Structure formats: C-alpha cells, structure tokens
Amino acid sequence: MKNVTTVFKVSAAVMFLLVLAGVLMPDALETITANIQTFISNAFGWYYLILVTFFVIVCLFFLISPVGRIKLGKPDDEPEFSRPTWIAMLFSAGMGIGLVFWGTAEPISHYAVSSPTGETGTNQAIKDAMRFTYFHWGVHAWAIYGIVALVLAYFKFRHGKPGLISATLYPVLGKKAEGPLGKIIDILAVIATVIGVATTLGFGAVQINGGLSFLFGLPVNIVVQFVIVAVVTVLFMYSAWSGLSKGIKILSNANMLLAVLLFAVMFILGPTMFILNLFTNTIGTYLQNLPAMSFRIAPLDEDTRSWITGWTVFYWAWWIAWSPFVGIFIARVSRGRSIREFVFTVLLIPSVIGFLWFSTFGGTAISLEHEGLARISEYATEESLFGVFSNYPLGMIASILAICLIGTFFITSADSGTFVLGMMTSNGSLSPGKGIKLTWGVLLSATALALLYTGGLQALQNTMIAAAFPFSFIMLLMTISLIKSLYGEARELGIGRFNPPNRSYKR
Helix, strand or coil, X not given: CCCCCHHHHHHHHHHHHHHHHHHHCHHHHHHHHHXXXXXXXXXXXXXXXXXXXXXXXXXXXXXXXXXXXXXXXXXXXXXXXXXXXXXXXXXXXXXXXXXXXXXXXXXXXXXXXXXXXXXXXXXXHHHHHHHHHHHHHCHHHHHHHHHHHHHHHHXXXXXXCCCCCHHHHHHHHHHHHHCHHHHHHHHHHHHHHHHHHHHHHHHHHHHHXXXXXXXXXXXXXXXXXXXXXXXXXXXXXXXXXXXXXXXXHHHHHHHHHHHHHHHHHHXXXXXXXXXXXXXXXXXXXXXXXXXXXXXXXXXXXXXXXXXXXXXXXXXXXXXXXHHHHXXXXXXXXXXXXXXXXXXXXXXXXXXXXXXXXXXXXXXXXHHHHHCXXXXXXXXXXXXXXXXXHCCCCCHHHHHHHHHHHHHHHHHHHHHHHHHHHHHHCXXXXXXXXXXXXXXXXXXXXXXXXXXHHHHHHHHHHHHHHHHHHHHHHHHHHHHHHHHHHHHHHHHHHCCHHHCCCCCCCCC
C-alpha cells in the first residue's frame, strides 16, 4: 500500500492487538472491558448526560440563531441531493441495524423485564417504556450525529479543510492540530469508529443468527455467527474493492424499500389504532419529560442508576462512537444546505420516523404481552422481533424480510465503514486506496467476531462505552471550535447582533 499514514499504522495496529487479545485471552479481555465500563459508567455517567444534553442545546440554539443562515459550502453552492433523498440517506446512515435489532426488544424489555421506573406490566409501564425508547433514539441521538456532521461539513465545504477530525480543531488548537496531537486525535476517532461499526455488525450477526434459529432451528453460537460474518464480509469487501458500483447503489435503495415494506406489514397486521394512539400519546409525554430524562442519574437509587448505565449511558456511548462514521457520511451529503435547514432536518425528521418505527414494532409486542396473547419478553433479545411476527399471518414472510433487511444494512454499513475509515486514515482522501479499505474491512469483521467470542452482547456494550469515552472530549472541542469559528465569521459578515450600525467606527 502506497502513502500509508501514521494514523493508519497506529490505529490498525491497536485494533489488530485488540482482536488478538480477544482470540488468545477472551476471559481476560472480557474482565478488562467490564472493569473499564464499570469505572466509566460509575464515575462519568453524569458527564455523558450533561455532554449529550449540551449538544442538543447547541443544535437548538443554531436553529434559532442568525448564524443558522450560514451555508455549509460556498455562497453559490446548491444541494447535491433532493430533500427526500437526503432525508432517506440520513435515516439509513444513522440507524440501520440498530433500529431493527432494538425495534421490538427495547420497548418490551422496558415494559416487562426491567422498567426505567421500576414498575413492570402495567398501563403506566407501557407509557414509560415508550417514553424512554423515544428518549434513547430521538433528538439526543441525532444531536450527537448532527454536531459532528455540522462541524465536518462547515470546515470542509466552507473553509476547504481536509475531511479529518483534527482539521476541525484548528480554531482551538492552532498549529498543534497539524502535529502529533492532531494525529492522536485522528487515531482516537478511528478506533472509536471501528469499535462503533464493529459493535453494530456484531448486533447484526447475532440477530440474523437469532432469526435463523427461530425459523429453522439453527443453533445460536459463535460458529454460526462466524459463518454469517464471513459471508457478509466477502460481499461487502467485493463492493469495497469494486468501488461505488451499481450493485451497492441498488442495495442501498433496497434498504429503504425493505424497511418501508416491513413497517407497512407490521402496521397493517398489528394493532393499528393502538399504534397510532401510543405514538401520539408518547410524543406528548416525551416532550413533557425531556428535561428530567436528560439529567436523570438517580444518585440515591442504585438499581435505577444501574438501569440508566445499562441503557442511557450505553446508548450515548454508542452514538458517540458511531458519530465520526455517520458524521462524515452526513456531512458528505449535506453540502449546500444552510445550518438552520441542516439542524431542523437532522434533529427532527429522522427522530419522528424512528418514533413511528418503535410505536409500530414495540407497540405491537407490548400489546401482545399486555393482552396475554404471547410472552414476547421471554424470547432472547435477538429473537423478539421474530416472536412478534409468529403471532400474525405472513409471519414467515415478514421474518425472512427482516433477515434480508438486516443483511442489506449489514453489507452497506460495513461497505460505508471501510470507505470512511480509509478516508480517515488517508489524510481525508475521497479516494482511499483499495488495500487500505480491504484492511479495514477485515479488521471490522474480525473485531466484531472477537467481541462476540469474548462475551457476546455484553462485551459489545462494554467495549463501546470504553471506546467512546476519549472521543467524547474531542467532540466537546469540536463543538467549541465550531462556535468560535461561526461567530468569528458572523462578525465578518455582519450577521445578527454583529451587524454594525450605520455609523463610522473611525477613532
């Protein structure tokens, strides 16, 4: 491979050592990641809650601030994609496998297994389950993605900076952003991205395995998951090798088509009026309780704090770890949009689509259990979606559709991940070398398998929280850098309160 950068060498070496440790010392790695996760969650859970809420506040401020008029690009740049296409790309990039994996599993868990308020199986538990699911997948998640994408798009398209995390920190770090400190920042971003994408691929492999087990009796174990990952790896590495081929574009469109089809099947066959009423009611309780949920850490209740750590802190870490990957993608497709349009669309529209998804799949699962028709909560996490389908006509067809959807999300997420990682380790090049992309493809799949082998879903969650922690500080610096640069530009352009009055400033 020609022109291999220091960032590539170091970050690839770190991930190779992690995979090696997972294979040779699985128990030791599981213990280490669990201890790190426990320490970060106990000592810095409050920090995650405050930080992510800060990102939400900053995004909402840009929505109403005069600087929202500033364009992500040169003044005469026009958007590359139509608004519907742009929204579809945002949604598929930001959620993907996670939405299918947790669409049924999270609401039913909050309702029947472990409630955020300690009350399970009641009418109130239904409301609490949906409210907290909305919280985890709503504006907080999209504010994390939005901040990273906004910073990257602003510095890349408006100021011509390289598409690197370190390049966005020049207003804060100055020349240091181009030196060793900048390299360290980019390495941390790459490691967070690899673990973030690998965790999602791990969830995908487990759920495909769960679906095949539910439908055809295949065992749920690392061997089957290895075969699934191997098959998908061949497919997405072929795509990465051949470039942005027609096939992968068709596959990307197939994601949205399958998702819409699966949603329509569940919405029509499921308890439609219950779904619509639940969606409407939960929107109100979500908005009403948003400030309290945002800062909820339960200092006097250890059980509740443990729930917050296992769900809310995990999700904030997951979104943070995914944010370089998703942020680069969203930034790439958002050139020519104003900051105000960007924030409004990225924060609100995918959130509402996600709320409809969870109301449909999660609401159906809760309805079945609440009415005594099925015990969805007794299924394994990865099998709960298929358990819901089994209670309706066309259940087998819907289950096969779901497995296909997870597979296409798996392939496109991994394919996009190899490109973004190649770009991040090639000085921001929009055409990273095939060798670099293939290396990251192998390491993504190997990392997912190593974490599954080490401790399954719990190992994925532990490693996610550990990887996201250092990058969270970088995100904070990126936000400060953006604010500093935006308001410096606002002064130059005479925007808002910086608009000079009609008088001379001569001394």
